[in-house]
Amino acid sequence: MKISARNRLKGKIVEVTKGATTAHVRLDVNGTIVTASITNEAVDELKLAVGKEAFAIVKASDVMIGIDD
């Protein structure tokens, strides 16, 4: 499937932590850690595991801009 979300950052999964319903998945993207909070079910369905390649995907309207003071 192709999706309208503008942002796709390629990385490698470095941590998968399942909670009661919500999991945290961490990717190493060029040395920066990106954290995704997704459902446990998505982790199972996509078979996400440490060491696999994955993309962090973000809709443009969910990206903010920050600048140093």
Place this chain on the structure above:
Amino acid sequence: MKISARNRLKGKIVEVTKGATTAHVRLDVNGTIVTASITNEAVDELKLAVGKEAFAIVKASDVMIGIDD
């Protein structure tokens, strides 16, 4: 200010396009383009302009994970 949002990707602004109310700001983050859809007012207040350093900031609950089929 320090903020709870988990994801902060450093880049350089390569495009600022203002619409009627909504602007698109594009950052080059290690060679990957990240697009943010923010208000025109935020562009003005932060004086965002091509060539400046900035961060793409994303709350963890707004990050999805994708994998190649």
Place this chain on the structure above:
Amino acid sequence: MKISARNRLKGKIVEVTKGATTAHVRLDVNGTIVTASITNEAVDELKLAVGKEAFAIVKASDVMIGIDD
């Protein structure tokens, strides 16, 4: 690509309205109209047009529940 977003509603595009930077795409999903607010660039890249089949995709953390009073 497979994506972690839990919600995928199949429909047919009934309207595409581009604004200055932001487009509205409307799908007919089993007789209910679903509106997506996405970037003009995504409309172009996916070649979205009236009559085409498409999916409305929503992350579970972006879904609220309402009940009648």
Place this chain on the structure above:
Amino acid sequence: MKISARNRLKGKIVEVTKGATTAHVRLDVNGTIVTASITNEAVDELKLAVGKEAFAIVKASDVMIGIDD
């Protein structure tokens, strides 16, 4: 209350799973399962339970569009 969110999908609750702080509520919407990740408190306040009618409500800016490759 009337709300600006554009998308309202009527369904029947088929599952309510509470976690430590976050609950997953699943609706059957015309045969498609829609998952909402909401707070446990909202589940209690709205008395959400299997078999009740409810709406999945989504802001237009949280809807993405996908197409088959």
Place this chain on the structure above:
Amino acid sequence: MKISARNRLKGKIVEVTKGATTAHVRLDVNGTIVTASITNEAVDELKLAVGKEAFAIVKASDVMIGIDD
């Protein structure tokens, strides 16, 4: 309709600016201005206008926390 979104801030509309597709609505909430970016259609449907009472409604998963350095 009752909705699962946890946050409801009562205010008075002080500005409505329509763009090509996206409108900005500003509320005065106890002296603090709150800006909502919603569709033009929602502005029309709810007949939003300066001087009217309204609520800013936000899902808990869309709220971040900031602290002064």
Place this chain on the structure above:
Amino acid sequence: MKISARNRLKGKIVEVTKGATTAHVRLDVNGTIVTASITNEAVDELKLAVGKEAFAIVKASDVMIGIDD
């Protein structure tokens, strides 16, 4: 850091509840309780605790408008 998010509501933390992965932080903002659903890690990093001053921060595209029927 300065951030593009338009909405910043000053309050005092009245509750911090950590779940397995997701925490709920409640602020008293002029007598209205605002609930944020954030990661446990953000709670630790910002040392969020009852009685501290903090801001609820929300991107304009995550704010909906509601009106009484």
